[in-house]
Amino acid sequence: MNVKLFIILLILPFHLDAQGFAGLGQTPEGFAQPAPDPIFSFPQDHGAHSDYRIEWWYLTANLTGEDGLEYGLQWTLFRTSLAPEDKEGWASSQLWMGHAAVTTPDAHYVTERLARGGVGQAGVRADPFEAWIDDWAFTGPFDRATLRATGPAFGYDMTMQANGPLVFHGDAGYSRKSANDQASYYYSQPYFQITGTLHLPDNDVRVVGDAWLDREWSSQPLASDQTGWDWFSLSLKGGAKLMGFQLRGDDTYTSATWIEADGTTTPFPNGAFSALPLGVTDIEGRKVPTLWQVQLPDKGIDVTVEAVNPNAWMETSVPYWEGPVRVNGSHQGRGYLEMTGYDGVTSQ
């Protein structure tokens, strides 16, 4: 999961009100609802599920450049539906939003695209796999894909190869988001080897690293009192990985998946995982925690998670923080951190 973003957003001025972050707490009348014990079918489920209100294809990558520097990369496509039934052409109820970013230790480049469904400007096709918005594309086959994005200041051209199985979070892919009914379908491909070129304002940089793709869809993933989340995807030395998140609301709700090097998963219920902010960064008046203590005692995890670049703020229609992190403490490693709901100066 990662409760990753949400979306949907589009364009709304999001108030952290009773609707939860980015409207994700709205009641999803007429849309399909995730149910326990899902049966996934591939490649169809790599494609879009337009009977659900929101969905995303969310890829992050920790990279090392030929210059020896650490880089982070993000490629995300969000889908939201304005109405349960879809129509042809401009009457389509589907809206698409793309976010792309490259993070270096001292810079953070972000760009965004918006598109209507129904006319071919954006979409996701399951077979042969392609997810696209404008000239940005995540083009299959799914296990050996290419990835591209461009913006006014930067761009990248990457190739990826999946070296492990898909990973299903929560209860075999049914991921709870609150003590009540909120849930989503959630699986990942955390085993992509990625290589390619970052086009930065000053130069092109050849990079190599690993990428993590999250797939998630739902119709009401947040409870109405939940105002944001902190989500961690960590790759530890030795090959194990940890996905953990906490949803901030009247009560904090946490969830985690421990992934062995061979892809075997162990889900952890609410309360097993914890994340404690140790330090905040002031980003133009917003107080954003960029140094964390993360614990999963059942697996002996007690690490600090520190942003490679604390200023990885996503200045997009729906603003949030997303960037690469370093892991130290009981384990070493690297990963990605996403934090939403910090847009207001006092939103904690």
Add this chain to the structure above:
Amino acid sequence: MTRVTLSALLSHWWRNPLQLFTLLAGLALATALWSGVQAINAEARASYDAAAATLGEGQFDRLKRRDGAPMTQDTYIALRRAGWLVSPVIEGRVDGVRLLGIEPLTAPGGLAPRAFGTVSALAGFSTGDILVAPDTKLARARLVVDAGIAPDTAISDIGTAQDILGRDGEIDLLVIAADQPILQRPLSEIAPELVRQEASTGADIASLTDSFHLNLTAFGLLSFAVGIFIVHGAIGLAFEQRRGTVRTLRALGVPLRLLVVLMGCELMGLAVFAGIMGVGLGYLIAGMLLPDVAATLRGLYGAEVAGTLQLRPIWWISSMAIALGGTALAASGALWRLSRLPLLAGAQPRALALAAGRGAKVQGVVAATLLLVAGGLALAGGGVVAGFTLLAALLIGAALALPLVLAAVLGWASNRAQGVTTSWFWADTKQQLPGLSLALMALLLAMAANIGVSTMVSSFRLTFVGFLDQRLASELYISAETPEQANLIETFSQRNAEAVLPIQKVEIALAGIPTEIYGNRDHATYRDNWQFLSATDTPWDSMHSGTGILINEQLARRGGIAIGDPLDVATSSLKVVGIFGDYGNPIGQAIIDETLFKTMFPEGSPTRFGVRISPENVDDFVAKMAAEIGVPAANTVNQAGIKAFSLGVFDRTFTVTTALNILTLAVAGFAILMSLLTLTSMRVPQLAPAWAMGMTRRQMGLLELVRTVLLALLTGAVALPLGLALAWVLLAVVNVAAFGWRLPMFLFPLDYLWLGGFALLAAAIAALWPAIRLAKTPPSDLLKVFSNER
């Protein structure tokens, strides 16, 4: 003491309510004319601004098809997928309202009417809401009123607009966002049929509508000048008449400074009151004229202007400032004279004339200087500012010179006069001149403005109608929707009409200037109807031989291109063999031979055709074409219809011009009336001796009438050349500087005669009442002159 002094000063108005009325009415009328014109301008400009804000016109580059036809949605998607951040727009008309379809998610900031603040607003828009300005008459469901939208414009989602217009999958243009990604494939690879138009060119209606507003502004300035003369006269007379009061008050010990301050405050109070009335009156004038102005602008330039007026602070504040400033200007001289008046100076009415005599030399020098400046600017000046400076110098110089010219003429006549009555008449007329000169200046300006503006408008009309005859030489115009249909139309027309003339064009840059280049077929239609501003002996032969090119005046002026100059077009160099007038077109235009055109621009194909056919067969032709090859009548334009429409537009322009003409003349007539009324009472001492020597009061009244008409006639004689000079400046200097083309000037002697007649009539009507009053002056009043010198 202040209160007592003030009440003494104000008591003057109680005793002379007519003078109070003159002052207030003069100021109010001057303000009304100015504010009326300003209101119309402000309203129209606000409408354009709203249009610009909605459309982002002038802000963003655009992509259009070279041949002007709509592009398909696939082209749009192909460009997006190649990294081009473009947003689709479709345009059309529904129920007389301009409908714009946009795509809210890709539209660059500033293009969409407003950020869609909520998901539900976005959802509503994308599923069929239509945003319209208040009061838009559109018979559609789901209208959402948005005050930020230009009048008679509706904005909807592109899908909604395609449905309403019945143009599924079509896009008229793509707006290019300012920030583009670093990597994108070249346009020529993806959509070579598209051309990029720079933001500053294209549908820039501003430069066209500016022409109309420039004329209105010139009219407004003239009206104000007329008004200021009236105010100046009214205030001058009011001060003159209160000399007695002032003398008495000062003799009673009221300090001069207090008097000056009180009279200044009093005038400002009156100015505020009159200014408010004037703004109200101006609002009424503008309200009556605006629908016609709006119709004119829409017809001429396709610019949407609301037909209803809003109270905009910009014009009523500026109008009040003008009223107060005008009063201050007019009063400063009078107050200055008052402050220099010897304590016990006599209060003779002649003082005015004597003062005027002393000022005559200065006035002459100023007038001569201004006229010299005007002459110099006419010879050497360039640019809009110089043009208006020339206008101002010319008008003020001529107005100041008028009393001197009239005095010279009257002096000359007086010297030649035989007989006692005649000599007295001339001498008395000359003696009255200073009191009347301000009113006569106002009349001069009013008449000159009328002559100038009506000459300009009529010249514009003649030129434009001639231009339409030239451009619309074919009886019928047909638009094709597809290249296949174009072929069908051409074949069908060749069988059923006398001739068919394909109209094909591409937009390119010639000499760095955006230009539409046409490929013309060799046909007598063009040779017979087109007139050139300048050309070689055989322009058509040279052009059709493939070595020559015809260009419009705008291209020639902006590019500094003359007959015989070479011009690079695509890969060839062609010789300019003819320059033609092209009125109302903001960009360059050029014509080359059809065969050469097809070699140079093989991708374009004609989508419009002109058909030569006898006018009575047009309807049959259209019906047959619809039946045989399925081209609907909606795709045809009847030449007669276009011409009727254009002439209708001009008639509306005339309505506006005529109304303003009548108003200025009425104001000038009013000035004469008020001056005469004031003078009548002051002149009793001068008339009494003539009466005593046997002239009847009836005779004197009659002479009074004759005198006024004579003065108006003389003024008219000066106004005619001044008005023509004014028209010349507007047509040959201001228009060229502002818009790049020169309008030929035509003369309309009959119109001038009518105008002169109206002016004399206005003067006679204005003089009638004072003359009657004079004829009915009680003999006792006349007698009193001898018993009691005031």
